[in-house]
Amino acid sequence: MLTDLTIAQAAEGLRKKEFSAVELTKxxxxxxxxxxxxxxxxxxxxxxxxxxxxxxxxxxxxAGEAPALTGIPLGIKDLFCTNGVRTTAxxxxxxxxxxxxxxxxxxxxxxxxxxFLGKTNLDEFAMGSGNLTSAxxxxxxxxxxxxxxxxxxxxxxxxxxAAAVAAHMAMGAxxxxxxxxxxxxxxxxxxxxxxxxxxxxxxxxxxxxxxxLDQAGPMTRTVEDAAIMLTAMAGHDPKDSTCADVAVPDYxxxxxxxxxxxxxxxxxxxxxxxxxxxxxxxxQKGIDMLREAGCEIVDVSLPHTKYGLATYYIIAPAExxxxxARYDGVRFGERAEGATxxxxxxxxxxxxxxxxxxxxxxxxxTYVLSAGYYxxxxxxxxxxxxxxxxxxxxxxxxxxxxxxPTAPTAAFARDEKPEDPVQMYLNDIFTVPASMAGQPxxxxxxxxxxxxxxxxLQLIGKHFDEETIIAVGSALEKAAGFTARPDLRAGVxx
Numbered sequence: 001m002l003t004d005l006t007i008a009q010a011a012e013g014l015r016k017k018e019f020s021a022v023e024l025t026k027x028x029x030x031x032x033x034x035x036x037x038x039x040x041x042x043x044x045x046x047x048x049x050x051x052x053x054x055x056x057x058x059x060x061x062x063a064g065e066a067p068a069l070t071g072i073p074l075g076i077k078d079l080f081c082t083n084g085v086r087t088t089a090x091x092x093x094x095x096x097x098x099x100x101x102x103x104x105x106x107x108x109x110x111x112x113x114x115x116f117l118g119k120t121n122l123d124e125f126a127m128g129s130g131n132l133t134s135a136x137x138x139x140x141x142x143x144x145x146x147x148x149x150x151x152x153x154x155x156x157x158x159x160x161x162a163a164a165v166a167a168h169m170a171m172g173a174x175x176x177x178x179x180x181x182x183x184x185x186x187x188x189x190x191x192x193x194x195x196x197x198x199x200x201x202x203x204x205x206x207x208x209x210x211x212x213l214d215q216a217g218p219m220t221r222t223v224e225d226a227a228i229m230l231t232a233m234a235g236h237d238p239k240d241s242t243c244a245d246v247a248v249p250d251y252x253x254x255x256x257x258x259x260x261x262x263x264x265x266x267x268x269x270x271x272x273x274x275x276x277x278x279x280x281x282x283x284q285k286g287i288d289m290l291r292e293a294g295c296e297i298v299d300v301s302l303p304h305t306k307y308g309l310a311t312y313y314i315i316a317p318a319e320x321x322x323x324x325a326r327y328d329g330v331r332f333g334e335r336a337e338g339a340t341x342x343x344x345x346x347x348x349x350x351x352x353x354x355x356x357x358x359x360x361x362x363x364x365x366t367y368v369l370s371a372g373y374y375x376x377x378x379x380x381x382x383x384x385x386x387x388x389x390x391x392x393x394x395x396x397x398x399x400x401x402x403x404x405p406t407a408p409t410a411a412f413a414r415d416e417k418p419e420d421p422v423q424m425y426l427n428d429i430f431t432v433p434a435s436m437a438g439q440p441x442x443x444x445x446x447x448x449x450x451x452x453x454x455x456x457l458q459l460i461g462k463h464f465d466e467e468t469i470i471a472v473g474s475a476l477e478k479a480a481g482f483t484a485r486p487d488l489r490a491g492v493x494x
Contacts, residue, residue: 002027003168007072007225008252010171014061014071021057021071025050025115028073031169032117035488041164043078043136044086045118053115060113069232070113075164075173078119079126080106080216081205085116089207090124090134093333093353103205104237105174105216112232117170121160124355125324126176126209129184129427131159132417133357141189141411142167142486145451150413152453155185155427161219162189166486172220172229176206178213179312180431183443183458186219187406190445190454190484192473193219194226197464198438199244201230202237210319211242213312213435223444223473227251230466246464257471260294264472265399269305270430272408279405279455282447286403286457289479290472298399302391307384308433309426314368314381315436320358321365327353360421389437392460401472402460405430406443410453430458440466444473446480454484 002024005013013019029047036042050073057071081087081099088095102110110116123133130153131139139159141152143166154163158175162185165173175182177195186193194217201216208214218229231252236245266287271280291297329335329349336348354362368377395402408429418424434441440463443456457476461469 003031006222007171007228021054025054025073035167035169039140039163039167040137041120041139041160041169042118043121050115050117067113072171073115073117075120075161075170076116077122077158077161077174079176079207082106090122090136092135093327104202105233109232120164123157124358126157127357127361128156129424131156133355139163142488143453152411152413155188157181159185162186165191165219172225175219176214176216178209179435180428182217183431184407186443187456188411191221192223192226192444194442196466197440199242200234202240202243204237204239208323210316223477224255227470251470254467254470255474259475262295263298263399264290264295265298265300265395265402267300267302269302270404278449282455283405293475300395304387304391305433308436309429311381311384312432314377317361317365318369318378321362324362385436388433392437392439396462401468404458406456406458410449434460442469442473444476445482448484
């Protein structure tokens with residue numbers, strides 16, 4: 001089936017004229033039509049636009065010299081503004097927003113010939129770890145436990161993108177990662193998720209959650225595909241002052257590179273209390289595979305890791321409080337009716353427009369930024385963040401890359417969602433430190449647990465050295481030989 005091809009395979013097939021871009025796109029729009037009612041991976045579906053773009057892609061391919069992603073159907077997280085296509089951030093407050101402009105990341109993908117199938121679902125304003133907070137309904141993980149029909153979460157916030165790729169409803173998708181929102185759903189859905197270095201991809205035209213943390217990245221079924229997408233997405237953008245003016249290498253060339261003599265660090269602090277034996281066993285399996293590939297395994301310490309989650313949940317809500325202040329029904333956002341005063345208008349608009357989790361984080365952020373608490377919480381958190389960054393800098397003086405688990409568990413069921421929101425936040429315990437430090441990191445699927453669910457390992461690299469984590473990820477992927485995929489038709493994982 002055409003939907004089973006990787007991006008690399010499809011690009012080669014298109015150039016050899018084994019099939020057309022229209023045929024490839026139609027296969028994916030049919031998959032979206034057949035499965036989205038159940039999975040709910042897409043908020044807005046743009047099949048007609050996609051097929052029109054596919055016709056143009058075929059003309060470009062016939063003329064030769066087509067860009068790398070010409071004719072490749074992708075899903076776009078509904079946080080990226082897309083010219084003329086509704087962009088909601090999965091929130092009621094901007095549920096009818098149609099941007100008159102294109103985000104830099106999506107513009108780069110279009111320039112490289114990509115075809116957009118639609119806008120993928122997410123946690124509202126990217127705030128969540130299970131894709132349970134969307135105003136447009138939860139996303140269903142395509143995977144199921146053996147002999148268990150429970151609906152599992154796909155992870156968050158980029159759960160719609162992860163589910164679409166895992167269910168073969170897109171060849172790849174964009175995600176954004178603030179504290180693990182690419183890597184954690186990638187692990188839950190058995191795909192590859194790559195968070196680049198902070199500043200590698202432009203944030204312009206991407207709806208903001210926490211501006212010092214948000215970073216766009218690719219979500220694909222293979223490491224090679226992630227490399228192809230990142231090459232297209234990355235690059236300096238003068239419209240974003242945080243986007244680094246650093247040359248973008250050919251990431252695909254790093255796949256298959258020799259790892260002989262490469263030093264892989266194993267951080268002691270990632271052996272968290274209460275970790276399952278299965279996660280520890282998969283981590284050890286990854287260590288053994290990289291040792292066999294010629295790597296030197298080195299024990300390292302990141303002593304301030306234990307403060308990562310607490311620090312993140314001060315800084316991220318503070319930035320969210322600031323960024324979301326603009327949605328008040330006057331400047332931006334759907335305005336509530338029946339207000340009796342300006343204060344009443346603000347209160348009604350924001351209460352009706354924002355979901356519970358977003359309101360919770362705005363309140364937390366406003367509190368830590370308020371007079372009398374700023375120094376005690378926000379300023380102290382920024383100082384701890386500097387120590388977390390220093391830990392990584394010192395570790396990378398000894399090693400080239402770090403290997404850790406991506407998530408403390410496999411995907412959990414919707415009805416197993418913890419009542420305590422703090423327990424939900426613990427799903428990000430292994431991904432948050434790299435985000436706080438701005439390091440590039442990638443999740444690679446390596447095994448199934450005893451219930452038939454995918455488990456991923458995380459690679460963390462030096463700033464602007466995505467090539468090394470791609471090289472190591474490629475070797476890990478090859479050694480693990482992970483080929484399992486969910487079977488939606490049977491309702492069980494195959």
